Amino acid sequence: MYNKITAADIAALQAIVGTDEVLTGNAINPDYAHDELGGISRMPEALVRVRTTEEVSAIMRHAWERNIPVTVRGSGTGLVGAAVPIEGGILLETTKMNKILSLDPNNLTVTVQPGVLLMELAAFAEENDFLYPPDPGEKSATIGGNISTNAGGMRAVKYGVTRDYVRSLTVVLPNGEIQTFGAAVAKNSSGYSLKDLIIGSEGTLAIICEAVLKLVPLPKVSVSLLVPFPDMKSAIEAVPEIIRSKVTPTAIEYMSRDTILFSESYLGKKFPDTKNDAYILLTFDGNSDAQVDQDMSTVAELCLKIGALDAYIVDTEERKKSVWSARGAFLEAIKASTTEMDECDVVVPGNQVDTFIKFTHELADEMNVRIPSFGHAGDGNLHIYICRDALSEADWQNTLSVCFDRMYAKAVELGGLVSGEHGIGYAKKEFLKRQYGETPIVLMQGIKKVFDPKNILNPGKVCF
Amino acid sequence: MKILVCVKQVPGSNNVEVDPVTGVLKRSGIASKINPYDLYAIETALSLTERFGGTVETLTMGPPQAKAVIQETVCMGAQSGTVLTDRKFAGADVLATAYTLSQGVRKCGDYDLILCGKQTTDGDTAQVGAELSEYLGIPNISNVLSVDDYQDGRLLLTASLDDQIVTLETALPCLISVDGDINTPRLPSYKIRKTLTDDSVKFLTFADFEDQNADHYGLSGSATQVERIFPPEKLSQKQTVEGDADTQAEALYALLLEKKML
Numbered sequence: 001m002y003n004k005i006t007a008a009d010i011a012a013l014q015a016i017v018g019t020d021e022v023l024t025g026n027a028i029n030p031d032y033a034h035d036e037l038g039g040i041s042r043m044p045e046a047l048v049r050v051r052t053t054e055e056v057s058a059i060m061r062h063a064w065e066r067n068i069p070v071t072v073r074g075s076g077t078g079l080v081g082a083a084v085p086i087e088g089g090i091l092l093e094t095t096k097m098n099k100i101l102s103l104d105p106n107n108l109t110v111t112v113q114p115g116v117l118l119m120e121l122a123a124f125a126e127e128n129d130f131l132y133p134p135d136p137g138e139k140s141a142t143i144g145g146n147i148s149t150n151a152g153g154m155r156a157v158k159y160g161v162t163r164d165y166v167r168s169l170t171v172v173l174p175n176g177e178i179q180t181f182g183a184a185v186a187k188n189s190s191g192y193s194l195k196d197l198i199i200g201s202e203g204t205l206a207i208i209c210e211a212v213l214k215l216v217p218l219p220k221v222s223v224s225l226l227v228p229f230p231d232m233k234s235a236i237e238a239v240p241e242i243i244r245s246k247v248t249p250t251a252i253e254y255m256s257r258d259t260i261l262f263s264e265s266y267l268g269k270k271f272p273d274t275k276n277d278a279y280i281l282l283t284f285d286g287n288s289d290a291q292v293d294q295d296m297s298t299v300a301e302l303c304l305k306i307g308a309l310d311a312y313i314v315d316t317e318e319r320k321k322s323v324w325s326a327r328g329a330f331l332e333a334i335k336a337s338t339t340e341m342d343e344c345d346v347v348v349p350g351n352q353v354d355t356f357i358k359f360t361h362e363l364a365d366e367m368n369v370r371i372p373s374f375g376h377a378g379d380g381n382l383h384i385y386i387c388r389d390a391l392s393e394a395d396w397q398n399t400l401s402v403c404f405d406r407m408y409a410k411a412v413e414l415g416g417l418v419s420g421e422h423g424i425g426y427a428k429k430e431f432l433k434r435q436y437g438e439t440p441i442v443l444m445q446g447i448k449k450v451f452d453p454k455n456i457l458n459p460g461k462v463c464f
Numbered sequence: 465m466k467i468l469v470c471v472k473q474v475p476g477s478n479n480v481e482v483d484p485v486t487g488v489l490k491r492s493g494i495a496s497k498i499n500p501y502d503l504y505a506i507e508t509a510l511s512l513t514e515r516f517g518g519t520v521e522t523l524t525m526g527p528p529q530a531k532a533v534i535q536e537t538v539c540m541g542a543q544s545g546t547v548l549t550d551r552k553f554a555g556a557d558v559l560a561t562a563y564t565l566s567q568g569v570r571k572c573g574d575y576d577l578i579l580c581g582k583q584t585t586d587g588d589t590a591q592v593g594a595e596l597s598e599y600l601g602i603p604n605i606s607n608v609l610s611v612d613d614y615q616d617g618r619l620l621l622t623a624s625l626d627d628q629i630v631t632l633e634t635a636l637p638c639l640i641s642v643d644g645d646i647n648t649p650r651l652p653s654y655k656i657r658k659t660l661t662d663d664s665v666k667f668l669t670f671a672d673f674e675d676q677n678a679d680h681y682g683l684s685g686s687a688t689q690v691e692r693i694f695p696p697e698k699l700s701q702k703q704t705v706e707g708d709a710d711t712q713a714e715a716l717y718a719l720l721l722e723k724k725m726l
Contacts, residue, residue, distance in 0.1 A: 268650035300654040312651035318500045
């Protein structure tokens with residue numbers, strides 16, 4: 001159905017971006033065939049590294065005319081195979097579109113190219129006394145990737161997710177046309193929100209080439225609290241109580257001792273406390289020591305009242321690093337602890353988190369498989385990992401299939417959704433279809449057809 | 465084992481401005497914290513008492529607000545601590561600081577072991593520990609990586625001499641300065657913070673000391689004079705390694721060897 005890339009196509013692509021930026025065959029690093037976890041792999045016919053919106057536009061005009069599939073890739077840190085070129089064709093890499101273009105302190109916005117890394121944007125904002133609130137664990141992801149999955153992260157409890165910070169997007173449509181959706185404005189009632197359709201569309205509708213993002217003033221004080229509990233049940237049950245206390249932490253994460261120990265071994269660095277089975281990690285921010293201390297004390301008192309063994313204060317850069325660097329490494333640490341793994345990124349209503357976690361523990365016992373988990377207890381988004389360990393290929397596939405079926409069914413039963421922040425990509429398509437049923441999927445397919453009637457942009461993902 | 469840990473209150477951030485006229489750090493209005501290097505010493509002390517029994521006290525010199533860092537050490541598990549505070553102590557260099565601390569130690573009691581961090585994040589001289597041991601007339605071992613055993617009143621230690629690691633045995637009392645990054649310091653406990661009382665922090669002034677010659681303290685007791693303080697020049701370089709995976713790995717390995725990072 002698609003055309004294969006020919007020598008003439010390569011010459012045309014080289015004419016757009018330069019000879020050095022078009023790679024083919026063995027010159028392409030095998031890492032470009034996959035992402036971090038999607039379970040699918042395919043090499044592109046050509047890897048094209050772009051620097052400007054105009055280059056992206058010219059490439060799409062060529063691909064449109066020649067009917068060549070194009071898949072966009074940022075840092076390749078995705079977890080559902082969204083950036084894998086499953087139909088071959090062009091893999092368009094945006095990491096060289098990595099400029100922070102401007103800071104507008106009057107409108108509290110920053111304009112960036114899509115290849116800027118989350119950690120670069122976070123540092124830039126902080127240097128200028130601002131905060132870019134979305135805080136996914138993978139700091140080397142690109143902003144383009146974050147927008148494409150509507151990444152959430154650890155501060156979502158108080159600040160929301162990536163979507164809440166995107167004011168406008170300049171995109172290239174599959175036919176090469178350049179369009180800007182949204183504007184650097186705080187309110188917008190101007191027709192259908194095309195900008196919001198692009199956010200979370202995982203590179204299937206248009207290519208993000210520039211984004212105007214909202215910033216907030218940098219809170220002057222930030223303190224975390226590491227609260228040990230005797231077991232996971234009491235830790236998780238504390239979360240709804242904390243939320244009911246009306247203090248709004250920026251983050252509420254839960255973690256088990258096992259996961260912390262994996263992280264210690266992966267990082268080669270001890271965690272400040274591993275004596276207890278379960279922990280909740282919270283952060284509070286604000287503009288005065290007194291206010292933040294009051295919030296922290298309220299929650300510490302509450303936790304002690306409902307069974308916490310203590311509440312450790314994480315108040316300096318060094319202490320935050322010792323705790324949060326471990327939290328940031330959990331995914332890689334669990335991955336390093338097993339032979340192979342797959343993940344479930346469900347989101348359930350906040351008051352169902354404990355029910356869901358308990359369910360995964362029962363499932364692990366029943367299936368005789370290791371299912372470690374960690375996640376955003378405050379917003380219901382859980383990261384649950386099924387570890388292969390010593391299972392044979394046949395047993396592994398069977399275990400995965402049963403566990404995923406049961407976990408997604410349970411999430412739906414509890415009023416949750418298939419993905420909280422990692423997206424659907426290729427790996428979770430069937431589960432999305434199963435949850436939504438025909439009409440929502442047909443509507444999504446209709447939207448895709450309007451944007452991309454030739455289906456050349458990231459084909460075979462999300463709803464197809 | 466009766467242990468004393470010396471700590472210092474330092475600016476909470478690395479981005480502290482220097483007054484261009486006086487050459488002194490602008491500390492007012494800046495949040496403060498325990499010198500991060502001292503946390504490794506506190507953790508070493510607390511771990512030792514967990515293994516071998518004993519008590520941990522802490523000592524600092526500074527303005528009355530330095531009480532906060534002593535309270536923090538108590539929240540980490542120390543039993544109590546002392547602040548040496550007096551206007552006469554102001555402007556002390558490393559020598560006068562070590563002398564003042566030695567007077568404080570003599571007043572506080574007899575200790576089997578005195579622990580210091582390697583250096584501070586503000587002064588950065590890494591000399592106070594050694595000079596304090598000299599004034600107290602006890603052995604000093606620097607750059608200690610671990611305290612491995614305690615038997616029959618003697619400590620077995622591992623220390624770094626930069627190009628080699630040595631195992632040492634020492635009699636007590638002695639003073640050791642521990643290296644940075646040798647452990648992960650425990651966090652202060654909110655539960656202990658709730659129960660803090662005034663008894664946990666003691667204040668000593670010049671009037672409490674044995675040596676009543678004011679010329680031995682502060683600016684007048686200092687052997688050095690600071691002419692200028694300036695932040696170190698920041699150097700950041702970025703190098704990109706291109707090529708296929710094997711070429712990149714080779715190039716990276718060669719680069720790390722060249723920079724002596726491997």
